[in-house]
Amino acid sequence: MAKQPDQKKVAKAKATAKPAAPKSAVPKPAVPKSAASPAKVGKPRGLGRGLSSLLGDAGVAAATGTAMGRGTGMSQNATQATPSPLPAEPISGLTELPIEWINSGPWQPRRRFDKTRLSELADSIRAKGLVQPILVRPQEGASNRYQLIAGERRWRAAQMAQLHVVPAIIREMSDGEAHELALIENIQRADLSAIEEAEGYRQLIESFNHTQEQLSEIVGKSRSHIANLLRLLTLPEPVATMVVQGELTMGQVRPLVGHPDSVALARQIAAKGLSARQVEALVKSGKSGKSGSPAAAPKTADIIGIERTLADRLGLAVDLNWDEARRSGKLVMRFTDLDQFEVVYERLLKD
Structure with missing residues (x-):
């Protein structure tokens, strides 16, 4: 027969035992992964990632995806009456703005917009809508007016496509932040000429005291690339114009930097379609006096x-x-x- 527990001892144990705290009474705070090990402090990278630095990668992806759907709808309704969008507040999401509420920003590094490419982009917008939203900020002292920070080609093409509203991300930012972001966003585009890209770097250096090394980190391009582009700004204006208009490339005009007859040589290079190596040989032979014919007047x-x-x-x-x-x-x-x-x-x- 099993021995029964002493009832007096059991009662005494219950009386002296401390009550257990409920598990939910004092929750143990979770330690974020970032707090568990201190992050290394590095150099500030500024606004080098363009829109990603403002929205985060997920925000950019979500905004782009939403814009695709809205853009398609807008494309189909391009000839209808202007919709009445919700009041656009400086928020962190995507909205639609009437295209006439938007003004071009003063920091555009492009000297010219290729009409053929703009027309092609407008055709694409008519067919599939504006896939990527533009970035704007509220214009100070004006109601329902916004200043364009990034996306001027898209904005111009949307006007050509006769859209009434465009997808836009609205941000409150200072003049300095807007200026810097506009320059960096344009520099990261592949269709800028070498002169336009160089002028963007010069503005970033003069206005924001960036060094070439800092610019290299911000825009993700080598320091030598930036240095070579900045040298092009010493070329005479006629030569620079030929580069902007697409008649000459960076490789063709780089040997002309500092040459006394750079304008005449540039016209000769464009007329004959000389390659970068042929230009280097031409300049070298002219400097060394090995050319068989006298220099042209x-x-x-x-x-x-x-x-x-x-x-x-x-x-x-x-x-x-x-x-x-x-x-x-x-x-x-x-x-x-x-x-x-x-x-x-x-x-x-x-x-």
Whole structure:
């Protein structure tokens, strides 16, 4: 027979025992992973990641996805009456703004917008909507007015596509933050010319005291790349304009930096379609005096005017070389594809 417990001892034990605290009474605080081990302190990277630095990767992805749906809807309703969007507050999400409420920002580094590419983008927006939202900030002292920070090509193309509203992310930011972000966002685009990119770097250095090394970290490009681009800003304006207009590349004009005849050489390079290596050889032979022929005399204003007139009429790069002593010369027209050649060919036969 099992021995029964002493009832007096059991009662005494219950009386002296401490009551257990409920498990939910004092919850144990969770320690975030970031607090468990102190993060290493590094150099501030500024606004180098563009929109990602403002929204976070998830925010950008969500905003882009939402914009895709809204953009498609807007594309289909482009010819209808302007919708009445909700009041746009400076919030962290995505909204729709009437396109006429938005003004271009003053910090755009682009000198020109390619009309053909804008037209292609407008066609895409008509078909599929505006996939990526623009970034704006409320305009100080104005009701229902916003200043464009990032996305001017999309905004211009949306106007060409006759959209009434566009997806936008609204942010409150200072003039300095807006200026810096606008420059960095544009620099990270692949379709800027070398001169436009260099001007963006110069503004970041002069306005925000960035070093070339800091810029390298911010935009994710090598320091040598930035240094080489900044040297291009010493080129004469006619040469810089040829780069902006796509007639010459960075590789073609880099050997011309500091050359006394850079303008004449640039026109020769464009007319003959010389490669970067051929340009380097040409400049080297000219500096060392190994060239078999004397240097060409500077072109007169009349010759330059004729070149420009012919270039405008034909749509081609034109190089006119005139030898005053011999009263003779050579006219070179450079075409980049067969379509351009056919246009010139037909005009010559017609005339």
